[in-house]
Amino acid sequence: MRLDELPLRRRAMISAIDWDGIGPAEAKRLREFGFDEGVAVENLHTGPIGGDPIACRVGRMTIALRRRVALAISVVEATA
Amino acid sequence: MNQAPLVALVGNPNAGKSALFNALTGARQKVGNYPGVTVERKSGRFSLDDGRPVELVDLPGTYSLDPASPDEAVTRDVVTGHQTGERPPAAIVVVVDAGNLDNHLRFALQLIGLGLPTVVALNMIDMAERDGLTVDAEALARELGVPVVPTVAVRRRGIEDLRVALGGIIGATPPAPRGDTPPADLVALQRRARAIAAVTTTKPEVHRSLEEKIDRVLLHPVAGLAILLALLFVMFQAVFAWSEAPIGWIEDGFGALQVAVADTLAPGILRSLIVDGLIAGVGSVVVFLPQILILFLFILLLEASGYMVRAAFLMDKLMAGVGLSGRAFIPLLSSFACAIPGIMATRTIDDPKDRLTTILIAPLMTCSARLPVYAVIIGAFIPARDVGYGIGLQGLVLFGLYLTGIVGAMLAAFLLRRTVTRGAAGTFMMELPRYQWPDPRDILIGLVQRAWLFLRRAGTLILTASMLLWLLLTFPQAPEGQSQVEYSAAGRVASVIEPVVRPIGFNHEIALAIIPAMAAREVAVAALGTVYSIESDDEAVLEQSVTERLSGRWPLPTALAFLMWFVFAPQCLSTIAVIRRETNSWRWPLFALGYLFVLAYVAAGITYWSAMALGWA
Numbered sequence: 001m002r003l004d005e006l007p008l009r010r011r012a013m014i015s016a017i018d019w020d021g022i023g024p025a026e027a028k029r030l031r032e033f034g035f036d037e038g039v040a041v042e043n044l045h046t047g048p049i050g051g052d053p054i055a056c057r058v059g060r061m062t063i064a065l066r067r068r069v070a071l072a073i074s075v076v077e078a079t080a
Numbered sequence: 081m082n083q084a085p086l087v088a089l090v091g092n093p094n095a096g097k098s099a100l101f102n103a104l105t106g107a108r109q110k111v112g113n114y115p116g117v118t119v120e121r122k123s124g125r126f127s128l129d130d131g132r133p134v135e136l137v138d139l140p141g142t143y144s145l146d147p148a149s150p151d152e153a154v155t156r157d158v159v160t161g162h163q164t165g166e167r168p169p170a171a172i173v174v175v176v177d178a179g180n181l182d183n184h185l186r187f188a189l190q191l192i193g194l195g196l197p198t199v200v201a202l203n204m205i206d207m208a209e210r211d212g213l214t215v216d217a218e219a220l221a222r223e224l225g226v227p228v229v230p231t232v233a234v235r236r237r238g239i240e241d242l243r244v245a246l247g248g249i250i251g252a253t254p255p256a257p258r259g260d261t262p263p264a265d266l267v268a269l270q271r272r273a274r275a276i277a278a279v280t281t282t283k284p285e286v287h288r289s290l291e292e293k294i295d296r297v298l299l300h301p302v303a304g305l306a307i308l309l310a311l312l313f314v315m316f317q318a319v320f321a322w323s324e325a326p327i328g329w330i331e332d333g334f335g336a337l338q339v340a341v342a343d344t345l346a347p348g349i350l351r352s353l354i355v356d357g358l359i360a361g362v363g364s365v366v367v368f369l370p371q372i373l374i375l376f377l378f379i380l381l382l383e384a385s386g387y388m389v390r391a392a393f394l395m396d397k398l399m400a401g402v403g404l405s406g407r408a409f410i411p412l413l414s415s416f417a418c419a420i421p422g423i424m425a426t427r428t429i430d431d432p433k434d435r436l437t438t439i440l441i442a443p444l445m446t447c448s449a450r451l452p453v454y455a456v457i458i459g460a461f462i463p464a465r466d467v468g469y470g471i472g473l474q475g476l477v478l479f480g481l482y483l484t485g486i487v488g489a490m491l492a493a494f495l496l497r498r499t500v501t502r503g504a505a506g507t508f509m510m511e512l513p514r515y516q517w518p519d520p521r522d523i524l525i526g527l528v529q530r531a532w533l534f535l536r537r538a539g540t541l542i543l544t545a546s547m548l549l550w551l552l553l554t555f556p557q558a559p560e561g562q563s564q565v566e567y568s569a570a571g572r573v574a575s576v577i578e579p580v581v582r583p584i585g586f587n588h589e590i591a592l593a594i595i596p597a598m599a600a601r602e603v604a605v606a607a608l609g610t611v612y613s614i615e616s617d618d619e620a621v622l623e624q625s626v627t628e629r630l631s632g633r634w635p636l637p638t639a640l641a642f643l644m645w646f647v648f649a650p651q652c653l654s655t656i657a658v659i660r661r662e663t664n665s666w667r668w669p670l671f672a673l674g675y676l677f678v679l680a681y682v683a684a685g686i687t688y689w690s691a692m693a694l695g696w697a
Contacts, residue, residue: 025148025430029509031266032143034183044292048301049397053406053508055299059182059274062291062512064393064406069507 001077004054004070008043012075021072030069034059041075084125084133085250086167088158090191091175092184093141094513096203100175100233101138102522104242111529120424121166128247129240136173137166144266145190151427159194171197171250173242178215178230179208179514181281185273186266188224197249198226201242205230207514211289214282223276234519291514298390308394311387315378316416316482323370330370334363353550356613361546361606364452364626365538368602372448372534373527375417380526384518388413389510396508402490403497405429405508408438412489415445419655423662431506437496439662440672443655444489444648446482449601453646454481456605459627461639477643484647488679500671537600541654545599546606553610565592565611584681585641585688587634594651601651637691641684648680 006012014037019027035041035058044062045055053066089104091097101109105124122138139158140151147153154163161168174191176184192198202217221228227245231238298304338359345351382388388410396406407429415422422442429435446454458474465473549570558567565571566588574592581591589611597604609626612633634642650656650673659669691697 023504023507026507026509028146028148028266029143029430031270032186033509033511034186034270036267036270045295045299045393046301047299047397048305048394052397052400053393055295055393055512057292060180061183062295063509064389064396064512065509066396066400066507069509 001075002071003041003043003056003073003075004067006041006043006075006077008046011040011042011078013078014039014041014073015076016074018072018074022069026069030065033061033063035063035073040078041073084135085170087134087136087246087250088169088172089136089138089175090155090159090172090187091141091201091203092143092177092180092187094511095141095175095177095184096233097141097175098138099519099522100173100201100203100231101136102519102525103231103233103236103239105136107525107528109525109529126243128250129244130247132247132250134170134246134250137169142187144187146266148430149427159191159196169196171199171246173199173201173246175201175203175233177208178202178205179211179213181215181220181277182274183270185224185276186269189269189273189276192224192226197252199242199245199249200224200226200228201233201238202228202230203233204514205238206232206235207516212283216280216282220276220280223280234516234522291512294515295390295512298387299393304390304394308391311382315375318378319371319374322374326370327367330367331363334359334366338363349554352554353547356610357547357550358543360609360613361549361603362538362543364606364609365542365600365602366535368448368452369531369534371451372417373531375448376527376530377523379414379417380523381518382413383410384516384522386513386515389512392508392510393512400505400508402494403434403505404437404493405431405434405506407508407510408434411438411442412445415442415447418447418449419443419445419652420658423655423658426662429506433497433501433503434506436663436668437493437501439659440496440501440668440675441489441492443650443652443672443676444485444492446485446647447601447652449652450481450646452602452605454478454643456608456626456630457639457643460630460632461634461636481643481647484644484683488648488683492675492679537654542600542603542606545596545603546610549596549603549607550610565589570595584645584685585635585638585692586645586684587638589633590638590642594645594649597651599653601646604646604651635697637688637697640691640696641688644687645680645684648676648683650676650680 014035016037017030017035022030039058042057043054044057047053051067053064054070055062055064089097089101101122101124105126108126109122109124111120111122124136125133126136127133137158139155142152142155145156145159147156157163158166159169159172172191174188176188188200200220202215202220205215208215217228217230227249229238229241229245231242233239298307338355341359342351342355345354382391391413392406392409394406395409399406399408408426410428411422411425414425419442422445423439426435426438426442429438458477462474462477467473467476552570552573553565553568555569556567558564570592571588573595574588577595578586578588578591581594589608592611593604593607596607605626608630612629656669656673659672660666663669
């Protein structure tokens with residue numbers, strides 16, 4: 001599933017990132033925020049209009065990003 | 081010539097770098113600019129434990145040495161010794177958040193790889209402990225090969241140790257670079273950082289952090305928005321309510337000064353220059369210091385607590401509707417205090433088109449310089465009547481003016497994004513920092529810097545404009561029986577402009593006031609004050625405020641058109657100069673000047689004609 005489809009407060013792991021599907025500047029920022037395959041991720045909050053943007057936890061940081069970018073991030077839910 | 085060794089303070093955003101800078105240097109700070117670029121250079125001095133003086137420079141926070149913005153480019157160029165106008169640093173202090181080593185060590189590794197003498201400040205160690213993390217500073221020092229000092233900058237803990245550690249590496253031969261040079265590519269660096277973080281940090285079971293609990297309320301789709309609106313309401317309310325008393329003191333002070341000078345000097349040119357030109361001009365501007373400081377107090381508190389990014393998060397989708405991003409919210413909010421820091425704050429916007437659009441609409445936010453104009457005109461022409469529910473008509477008009485500016489800015493952004501700044505939609509990607517109690521000392525340092533900038537402006541630009549205006553109004557001297565204002569040089573210039581602004585309801589005095597107001601909007605008030613004070617040679621006029629002098633002199637449609645003019649008109653040379661500096665060309669400041677004047681003329685015209693048609697004259 002993609003990050004934008006991950007329900008709130010469910011732990012997941014990034015399985016793949018479509019680096020070419022987003023702009024180079026966005027890709028660079030994602031990397032700087034620590035987005036990488038195999039990293040734990042969890043959606044925490046969504047914006048007031050249309051659930052956009054999304055605030056998710058990556059490592060020990062909370063990052064706000066738009067749904068359009070979250071589309072490029074594939075995740076697998078952690079088995080409880 | 082400054083020969084003290086230079087120490088560069090570097091780190092990720094949200095690592096507590098500025099607090100550490102304040103803790104090390106105290107109030108001994110200097111704010112300047114790097115030559116050729118618009119990035120602020122903040123530096124300060126302090127002594128090492130052995131008494132050697134060093135100069136500390138606070139570099140813009142960045143996530144890597146691969147710059148995405150002009151700010152980040154300066155950080156890279158300073159630490160690599162390539163920045164013009166800056167000597168190469170003798171040492172660097174890398175600030176990392178002890179609770180976020182996973183991410184912050186990546187940049188630290190990159191910096192250590194430069195081979196300069198380096199100390200790592202393991203900052204916010206208290207917050208990490210609050211989360212139940214245990215960080216082994218000694219193990220970290222072994223892994224990184226440089227000294228590591230635990231600090232809590234906002235509580236001034238570990239600052240002495242940091243001085244000692246710096247003393248140990250400055251001037252000493254740097255250790256030979258370790259065999260394993262850090263990998264250059266971001267992903268590999270990140271993996272190495274994560275590995276080091278894993279061996280130096282003991283993590284408890286992941287639990288819901290305090291941030292998450294607070295954010296469930298503050299970022300709630302309904303409650304979060306309501307809280308943001310309430311905060312903004314309280315902020316603007318406070319700007320007026322809290323400032324009343326200090327404004328009264330400043331007014332009384334300048335009034336007493338005018339009377340005292342008028343009593344000591346014989347009537348004549350010199351007395352007129354000092355009383356009507358100098359004291360009246362500067363006084364009418366300094367009066368707004370309390371309001372500016374209250375607004376900045378709120379903005380500094382919102383920034384330091386970590387709330388500002390949450391506000392950007394809440395506003396992002398709305399801003400996206402007009403082609404901007406939530407990031408633009410922060411500079412636009414600052415522009416309510418003054419467009420200059422607002423425009424400078426746009427540097428954090430990565431997308432160049434987003435940034436340019438934000439710069440172009442920032443002057444439409446009602447800055448504090450418009451307040452004097454609004455306050456005087458509303459006081460003189462809008463009756464202090466209650467419109468029901470305890471809402472005053474004057475306050476309502478003021479609110480309407482603020483709203484007009486915001487709506488105008490959004491419409492302008494919408495149109496600009498589809499024409500001159502057309503391009504791919506930008507994005508919104510930001511780190512939500514941890515909440516923390518702002519340190520009163522850091523806030524105070526910020527406020528003092530703002531107050532100083534404002535007073536310096538009042539003492540130079542506005543003082544000069546006031547004196548110049550007085551000169552132009554006083555010479556040539558009118559012969560007996562003729563109006564001095566009409567006869568003066570300024571009066572003649574105004575007569576040339578008058579036909580242009582006559583259709584939108586402006587009279588001769590307004591035409592006269594809007595010329596010097598180009599220097600700064602507040603001067604319009606001083607100008608009107610001076611015009612009506614020179615015109616009537618009555619002693620009693622001195623004691624009157626500008627509001628009292630104006631009261632009833634203009635028809636209502638003219639007063640309303642004048643207000644509307646000030647919502648849109650780019651009456652501030654400093655703003656134009658900043659746009660020139662920030663966009664590095666004359667094209668955009670001239671464009672802003674043009675489009676804002678056209679908007680101002682049309683909006684004032686529509687207001688005047690509508691008010692006339694409604695029979696409000």
